[in-house]
Amino acid sequence: MTTQTSLFDVFQVIDPRFRALVNTMAPLERIATGYTWTEGPVWFGDHQMLLFSEIPSNRVLRWQPGLGVSTFRAPADFTNGNTRDRQGRLISCHHGTRSVTRTEPDGARTVLADRHKGRRLNSPNDVVVKSDGSIWFTDPSYGIISNLEGYRAPQEQDGHFVYRLNPETGELAAVITDFTQPNGLAFSPDESRLYVAESGSSHDPSCPAVIRAFDLDSAGHLSGGAALVTVDCGLPDGFRVDSAGNIWTSAGDGVQCFAPDGTLLGKILMPERASNLCFGGPRGHDLFITATSSVYRIFVDITGAPSAGAQPAGT
Numbered sequence: 001m002t003t004q005t006s007l008f009d010v011f012q013v014i015d016p017r018f019r020a021l022v023n024t025m026a027p028l029e030r031i032a033t034g035y036t037w038t039e040g041p042v043w044f045g046d047h048q049m050l051l052f053s054e055i056p057s058n059r060v061l062r063w064q065p066g067l068g069v070s071t072f073r074a075p076a077d078f079t080n081g082n083t084r085d086r087q088g089r090l091i092s093c094h095h096g097t098r099s100v101t102r103t104e105p106d107g108a109r110t111v112l113a114d115r116h117k118g119r120r121l122n123s124p125n126d127v128v129v130k131s132d133g134s135i136w137f138t139d140p141s142y143g144i145i146s147n148l149e150g151y152r153a154p155q156e157q158d159g160h161f162v163y164r165l166n167p168e169t170g171e172l173a174a175v176i177t178d179f180t181q182p183n184g185l186a187f188s189p190d191e192s193r194l195y196v197a198e199s200g201s202s203h204d205p206s207c208p209a210v211i212r213a214f215d216l217d218s219a220g221h222l223s224g225g226a227a228l229v230t231v232d233c234g235l236p237d238g239f240r241v242d243s244a245g246n247i248w249t250s251a252g253d254g255v256q257c258f259a260p261d262g263t264l265l266g267k268i269l270m271p272e273r274a275s276n277l278c279f280g281g282p283r284g285h286d287l288f289i290t291a292t293s294s295v296y297r298i299f300v301d302i303t304g305a306p307s308a309g310a311q312p313a314g315t
């Protein structure tokens with residue numbers, strides 16, 4: 001049974017386990033609207049603010065409870081995904097400069113990576129930081145195949161890779177090289193697995209709309225990579241993992257939640273296509289969802305996994 005909270009049923013319970021993760025009476029709130037394609041939500045508990053990217057208008061915006069939306073950065077080099085490192089610093093992917101940057105406490109930006117093997121990256125899309133400080137990001141081509149979300153330009157890399165960056169040394173390694181378009185990524189709570197979304201069906205309908213699971217050993221070696229999650233509407237873009245290891249992913253009909261074994265538990269049905277999400281709010285129980293023209297907030301009865309970049313230590 002679902003609860004009518006709006007013009008449509010927000011929660012779709014598919015597996016009874018989903019009931020423990022949500023409160024079906026919780027309303028879906030639209031907290032910001034009027035945009036074209038929102039992305040990259042990240043919560044700053046120490047500032048009680050949400051940052052999100054508005055890619056086509058080349059801005060990063062700030063939302064604060066009771067205060068609404070203000071501009072954080074504009075122009076923003078077509079920022080897409082955002083997260084925080086273990087020191088709480090903002091880490092961002094940029095289509096415009098085809099780079100990954102770190103924003104220092106004084107607001108200055110440091111370019112962490114913009115080239116691999118001497119050639120420009122494609123257009124870094126989403127990013128996560130592991131507990132050892134390494135920065136993992138995806139590099140599909142969305143920001144260089146059109147002027148909508150960046151600058152159309154030739155691709156210089158041999159493919160669309162997932163990279164691991166050592167921010168201390170600058171060493172950049174292509175660790176996964178067989179995606180059509182890698183997109184969102186996150187670690188399991190114990191960091192023994194890396195999940196990466198395949199969004200290649202955006203341009204190739206034959207490409208499966210899946211999140212693949214890679215095993216990560218203590219030496220940092222990846223193996224496996226089979227599809228774990230299949231999204232049954234649209235495609236997976238950004239996603240997060242909660243503290244129990246469940247995977248909450250964007251999809252064409254809103255947010256879809258999967259158990260660690262890949263079983264679809266339930267959905268948060270939304271009026272717009274979702275692009276990404278993050279956990280946050282005063283107690284960590286708010287799920288912030290960027291979805292096309294708007295940003296939404298909804299209460300969930302679980303918090304994000306710290307290792308998934310949802311809630312850096314101390315915030």
Ligand code: MG
Nearest residue numbers: 125183237238
């Ligand atoms: Mg993305």
